[in-house]
Amino acid sequence: MHPYQKGKKRGILVRAFLSGVDKCEVVDSSAEGAPRYAMEKVDDSGFFEVLIEDRDMVFPYRLRSEQRNREIRQFYDPYSFLPTIGESDLYLFNQGNEHRIYEKLGAHPKVVNGIPGVSFGVWAPNADRVSLVGSFNDWDGRYHPMRSLGGSGVWELFIPGMEKGEMYKFELRAKNGDVFLKTDPYGSYFEAPPNNASIVYDHSSYQWNDQAWMAKRVDHQALDRPMSVYEVHLASWKRRWEEDNRPLTYKELAVELAEYVIDHGFTHIELMPVAEHPFDGSWGYQVTGYYAPTHRFGTPDDFKAFVDYMHQRDIGVIVDWVPAHFPRDTFALPGFDGTCLYEHEDPRLGAHMDWGTLIFNFGRHEVKSFLVANALSWLDRYHIDGLRVDAVASMLYLDYSREEGQWIPNQYGGNENLEAIAFLRETNDLVHKYYPGTLMIAEESTSFGGVTKPPSEGGLGFDLKWNMGWMHDNMSYFEKDPIYRKHHQNNLTFGMLYQYAEKFVTVFSHDEVTHGKGSMLMKMGAGTITDKSRTLRSLYGHMWGYPGKKLLFMGSEFGQSEEWNYDKSLQWHLNEFADHHGIASLVRDLNRVYKEEPALAETDFDDQSFRWIACWDADSSIISYVRTSRDGRSKIMVIGHFTPMTHERYRIGLPSAGHWREILNTDSSFYGGSNIGNVNGVNSEPVEYDSFAQSGEFTIPPLSTMFFKWEG
Template sequence: MHPYKKGDRKGILVRAFLSGVEKCEVVDSSQENGPRYEMELIHEDGFFETLIEDRDQVFPYRLRAEQRNCEIRQFYDPYSFLPSIGDSDLYLFNQGNEHRIYEKLGAHPKTIDGVPGVSFAVWAPNASRVSLVGSFNDWDGRYHPMRSLGASGVWELFIPGLEKGEMYKFELRAKNGDLFLKTDPYGCYFEAPPNNASIVFDHSAYNWNDQSWMAKRVNHQALDQPMSVYEVHLGSWKRRWEEDNRPLSYSELAKELADYVVDHGFTHIELMPVAEHPFDGSWGYQVTGYFAPTHRFGTPDDFKAFVDYMHQRDIGVLVDWVPAHFPRDTFALPGFDGTCLYEHEDPRLGAHMDWGTLIFNFGRHEVKSFLVANALSWLDRYHIDGLRVDAVASMLYLDYSREEGQWIPNQYGGNENLEAIAFLREANSLVHTYYPGTLMIAEESTSFGGVTKPPSEGGLGFDLKWNMGWMHDNMSYFEKDPIYRKHHHNNLTFGMLYQYAENFVTVFSHDEVTHGKGSMLMKMGAGSISDKSQTLRALYGHMWAYPGKKLLFMGSEFGQSEEWNYDKSLQWHLNEFKDHSGISCLVRDLNRVYREEPALAYTDFDSQSFRWIACWDADSSIISYVRTSPDGRSKILVIGHFTPMKREKYRIGLPSAGHWREILNTDSEFYGGSNAGNVNGVNSEAIEYDSFPQSGEFTLPPLSTVMFKWEG
């Protein structure tokens, strides 16, 4: 409805497109039993029009339609409602500073002027038309063309009467006339593949019960607190083989996974990407619905209940976030409005060489708003405790995985992606500003400096960084036959040269058990399964004793023998055998010791807490080091012996005189080992050794890591 004047004719003009309707009237709803104004059918497809010549001001109205089956319905016209997005919102969005744009764009149930419905908005600045389509209008783009909100590039429309659960898409016409359908970039719920419609969802209905966790999170997730992470792929952790091998739902996972995590002593879980993705084989890393928890295990509220339950069990929840690239699925972000909107047009900037995906245009303000808001939405809507940012290295460098001539230098002639670096700094700063205590974790495999330093000091602003170098070096060492390890002793020691340059997480992630690499157990350089189990236990002992937070991928905690498969359950039956259940028992005890001993978890980033005792005995494949609490009262001596022979009376220097009690031995019979060790501990002797005035003689079990606690 709008004022109209042409020649001698003037009044209020109303138009409507209503397919299958015989007759339509405009009803004045501003008064009871208000007047009706009959509309003229001016096109047989259902286009109606009337000029109300006795009125000169628009008024509240409804449309009264009589369908061909004689059914009559009366409803509000979507175009009678003013836009629900303010100019300031649009200004900040175009500026790249609307941090909660996910509350404006997308689909949002709301009530306007007392009328319930759903508000829709989408950014498509280069489209010549955008229409909302769904089952409510027979997927016909002529029904609900959206309104352009000027230079902002945003299109908007409020549809009265729609409710939660409606499926919808956007129909766009490009400037060249091409017509195509797109899902909502800000959609928070999607139907199952091969279909891909967005589903209207109301986030206001869920009531959280994790207030206790949220109140203590800042202190609980401080960098001087224990952090041991269990990395999980929800679709393959456990499946119901008796029910067509289906994965567990969010509800089923909550109880069973929480029980398991608590039993094993992990402090956090990290979920491989749960954002919506069409292809299971991408493991979630090719995202098409950045704001939507995947439908595979339940609704968005079911995912909230999953996180809520974890928090009530004192388990932190981290999720993988993928801002580095997105897939080429035509129904999603690529060429969104007929142009390269979210991606770079030049493939030297916009095409990811390794994964066949597209790279976000981090320098475009609205794209930055999209990504920053996406990070914040997971923390806001789902109470996520931290984001592990995938493939950071590929974001930092313009020549990442590219040959000469395949990339464009930055404005200074260098290979750094300055726009991506600025985006990461801003995203990390805003996450910490809005949600103190939330962790930002980088998967970054290069020597880029200052990943975990604040932006004010020239860093990227992450809290933690995966220690890919330590992972690679130690895996390379333990994969070798013990007879050759003496030639690679530096693999055990080199990492300490850079250990305190960043805040590291010591990891064995899913990347180590995929793409033909084999499982953690089967990669161990040993013959029998028992020997492999013994070797893996020694490696885990060293991992938990070494500085840095901890992360272990599911299945590795009990020595799964098969390489991880995304559509199969873990090999839980292996826990019937000691070679596997023993590893599981060890992980429980390692997590307990890690949490309880002040010299370990609480000093992960304190360079003064670590000191080599002896790292010179390559021929014997032995290393020893001590971890010390800041007050000096707690000291943990760690001895790693990585050959299959037992050594008696092996002398090691000691930093303090007194009794050293054995508190953990990876060769214990409890874990399936030979039970060689130092039952009564070791008393120091005033014999100078390893540059220490005190020393002691130790029994070193084969293929083992042993921890001793100083008792003075």
């Protein structure tokens, strides 16, 4: 309905497209008994119009249609409602500063002028037309063309009477006349492939019960608190083989996974990407629905309940977030409005050589709004406690995995991606501003400086960084046959040269057990499963003794023998065997000691807390170091020995006089070892050794790591 004047004709003009309708009237709904105005069917396809010449002001109205089967419907016209997105929202979005744009764009059930319905918004600045389509209009783009909101590039429409659960897509017509369908970039729920339609969802109904966790999260996730992370791929952690090998639902996972995590002493879980993705084999890293938990395990509210359940049991939830790239699936972001909207047009800037994916245009304000708001939405809607940002290295460098001539230098001639760096700094700043206590974790595999320093000091602003260097060095060492390890002692010690340059998480993630690398257990340089288990236990002991927060991928905690398979359950039956059960028991005790001893978690990032005792005995493959609490009262000495020999009366320097009690020995029979050790511990002697005034004689078991606690 709009004012109309042409020559002597003037009044209010109303038009409507209603396929399969014989008659239509405009019903004045401003007062009871108000008049109706019959519309003329001007085209057999269903186009109606009427010029109401006795009115000069628009008025509230409904349409009353009569179909060929005599069915009569009376309904509100979507075009009788003013836009639901404000000018200030659009202004901030175009500036790149609308941090809650996910509450405006996408699909949102709401009540407008007392009428319930759903408002839709989508950014498509270069489209000639955008229509909302779904089963509610037979997927016909003629029914609901959306309104362009000026130069913002946003198209909007409110559909009265629509309810939660309706499937929809956007039909776009590009400048060249091509017509195609796209799913909603801001969609919060999707149907399964191959159709991938967006689904209208209402986020306002879920009632959270994690207030106690949220109130203490700032303190609980402080960097001097224990953090031991269990990395999980939800689809393959456990499956119901008796029910066609289906994965567990969010509801089933909440109960079983929480119980397992608590039993093994982990403080957090980290979920490989749960954002919607069409291809199971991408493990979630090729995202098409950035704002939607995947449909595979339940609804968005089911995922909220999963997080809620974890929080009520004091388990933090971290999710993998993938802003570095997105897949080429044509139903989603690529070429969204017929142009390179979210990606760069030039493949030297916009295409990943390794993964066949596309790179976000981080310098475009609306793309920045999309990504920043996406990070915030997971913390807002789902109470997520941290984001592990995937493939940060690929974002930082313009020449990442590219040959000469395949990339374009920045404005200063360098290889740094200045726009991506600015984006990461801003995202980290805003996350910490809006959601204090939330952890931002970088998977960054290069020596880029200041990843965990604040932007005010020239850093990127992450809280933590995966220690990929330590992982590679130690894995290379433990993969070798013990006879050759003496030539690679520096693999154990080199990492300390840069250990305190960043705040590190010491990790053995899913990346170490895929692509033909084998499982953690089978990679150990030993012959029998028993020796491999001993070797893996000694590695885990060293990992938990070494500074840094901890992360271990599922299955590695009990020594799975097969390489991880994304569509197959873990080998849970292996826990029946002593070698595997022993590894799991050790992980439980490592987590317990890590949480109980102030010299460990409390000092993970204190460079004064660590001191090598002896790392010179490469021939014996023995290292020793001490961790000391800030007040000096708690000291934990770690001795690692990585050959199958036993050493009796092996002298090691001691940083303090007194009794050093053996509190953990990976060679204990409780873990499946030979039970060689030091009974209750070792008393110091005033014998100078390893540059210390005190020392002691130790029994060093084969393939073992031992923890000793100073008792004065």
